[in-house]
Amino acid sequence: MITARDIKGITVPVLTPMYEDETVNYDELRNQIERQIAGGVHGVFCFGTNGEGYILSEDEKAEIMRVTVDAVAGRVPVYAGTGCISTRDTVRLSKKAQEIGVDVLSIITPSFAAASQKELYDHYCAVAAEVDTPIVLYNIPARTGNRIMPETVGKLARDVDLIVGAKDSSGDWDNLMGYITETRECGKEFSVLSGNDSLILRCLQNGGAGAIAGCANVYPGNMSKIYDAFVAGDLESAQEAQDAIASFRAVFRYGNPNTIVKKAVALLGYPVGECRRPFCWLPEEGMEELRKVLAENKEKGMC
Numbered sequence: 157m158i159t160a161r162d163i164k165g166i167t168v169p170v171l172t173p174m175y176e177d178e179t180v181n182y183d184e185l186r187n188q189i190e191r192q193i194a195g196g197v198h199g200v201f202c203f204g205t206n207g208e209g210y211i212l213s214e215d216e217k218a219e220i221m222r223v224t225v226d227a228v229a230g231r232v233p234v235y236a237g238t239g240c241i242s243t244r245d246t247v248r249l250s251k252k253a254q255e256i257g258v259d260v261l262s263i264i265t266p267s268f269a270a271a272s273q274k275e276l277y278d279h280y281c282a283v284a285a286e287v288d289t290p291i292v293l294y295n296i297p298a299r300t301g302n303r304i305m306p307e308t309v310g311k312l313a314r315d316v317d318l319i320v321g322a323k324d325s326s327g328d329w330d331n332l333m334g335y336i337t338e339t340r341e342c343g344k345e346f347s348v349l350s351g352n353d354s355l356i357l358r359c360l361q362n363g364g365a366g367a368i369a370g371c372a373n374v375y376p377g378n379m380s381k382i383y384d385a386f387v388a389g390d391l392e393s394a395q396e397a398q399d400a401i402a403s404f405r406a407v408f409r410y411g412n413p414n415t416i417v418k419k420a421v422a423l424l425g426y427p428v429g430e431c432r433r434p435f436c437w438l439p440e441e442g443m444e445e446l447r448k449v450l451a452e453n454k455e456k457g458m459c
Contacts, residue, residue: 158233158259158290160320160345164365165198165383166356167235167349168372169206171418172220174429180216182223184427188373189227191426195376195459196384198366200228201235201262205296205325206370206414209237211432214249221256235368239264239294243279247286254289262292262323262368267300273308284318292321295331296351306334313342320344323368325351329358336363353379354405357398360386370413371401374420377459400458403449410442419443423450 170192173184189200202224203209203217212220221236228234236258238250243266250261263283265276284291293312297303303326312319322339324332332350339346340363347365350356356367360383372379378397385394407416412435419438421428423446430436438446 157288160290160347160365162233163199163260163290163292163321163347163349166196166366166372166376166380167199167201167233167368168192168197168376168379169201169204169368169370170224171373171421171428172203172207172212173427174432176429178429178432180212180220181427181429182219185220185223186227188421188426188428189224192372192376193228193231195372196380197232197372197376198380198383199233199235199260199368200224201237201368204235204237204262204368205299206373206417207237208414208432208435210299211435214252217249218252218256221253221258225257233259235260235262235292237262237264237294239266241266241268243282246279246283250283250287250289254287258289260292260321261287261289262294264294264296265300265302265304267302271302273305276302276304277308277312280312280319281316284316287318289318290320291316291318292323292347292349293319294323294325294351296325298326303331306331306338309335310338310342313339313344313346317344321347321349321365323349323351327352327355329355332359332364333362353401354398356382357386357394360394370417371404373417374404374424375401375453375458400453400456404453407442407446407449410445411438416442416446420446420450423447
C-alpha cells in the first residue's frame with residue numbers, strides 16, 4: 157500500500173481528452189499518461205480539476221480510472237478524485253476506485269451547501285471508515301465554497317490513520333503553511349501538497365512534500381524539475397524552473413485555467429479536444445497571448 161512517504165513530488169492532474177462530440181478519448185488519455193511519465197512526473201491524478209471531474213458521469217470516471225491504472229502499470233502512484241457533495245456518494249465512488257486499484261483517494265470538500273468544520277471532519281471520518289486506501293484531503297474553497305481550516309486538517313491527521321496528506325489549492329500561503337504546521341507533530345508521516353503552481357518551491361522549502369500541478373499537463377519536464385532539483389540540493393535550478401512557469405500562468409487572467417491548460421496542450425499538437433461546454437471559451441486576445449507565450453517558452457526549450 158502507498159504511504160505518506162510515497163505521496164511526494166509533482167503529480168499531474170491529467171486532463172481528460174475528448175472528441176468533438178465531448179465523449180472521452182481514451183486512446184489519447186493513454187498517450188498523455190505516457191507523455192507525462194516520460195516527462196518525469198511522480199504521480200498521475202485522474203479527473204482532478206484539470207481533468208474536469210466536476211462534469212464527468214460516474215460511469216466515465218470509473219472507466220477513466222480503469223484506463224489510467226492500466227496505462228500507468230505501477231510506475232507511479234495513481235490518484236483519483238472521489239469527492240462528491242454527499243458522504244454517501246463519496247463512499248460509493250471511493251469504494252469503486254479502491255476496487256479498480258487506485259493508489260490514493262483525493263477527496264475534495266463537499267460543495268454548494270455551506271459546511272461547518274465539524275461537518276467536514278465527520279464527513280472525512282465517515283469515508284475513511286469505509287475504505288482501506290490512503291486519503292489526501294483537497295481544499296479549493298474558490299470552487300467549492302468550503303474551506304478546510306488548518307486545525308481541522310491537523311485533527312484529521314492525528315485521528316484518522318488513512319488520512320495521510322492534504323492538497324491546498326486556496327492560493328493562500330498562510331493556509332498552506334498552516335497545514336504544514338498543524339500536521340508536523342501529528343505522530344505519523346503526513347504530506348502537504350501545493351495545489352497552486354506558483355507556490356511549489358516555497359512549499360518544499362517549508363516542509364511540504366510537493367504539488368499536484370496543473371501546469372504539468374503543458375510542461376511536465378519543467379514542473380518535475382522544481383522537485384527533482386530541490387531534492388538534489390540545486391536550489392538555483394529549482395528556482396529557475398519555478399520562475400519559468402510565471403508567463404504561462406499569467407495567461408490565466410483571460411479565463412478559466414482548466415480551459416487555458418487544455419487549449420495549450422491542443423496547441424502543442426495533441427488531439428485533446430476542448431473542455432466540455434460551457435467551460436470552453438477563451439477570448440481571441442487570450443488565445444493570441446497563449447500562442448505567444450507557448451512560442452516564447454519553446455524558444456527557451458521548456459517542455
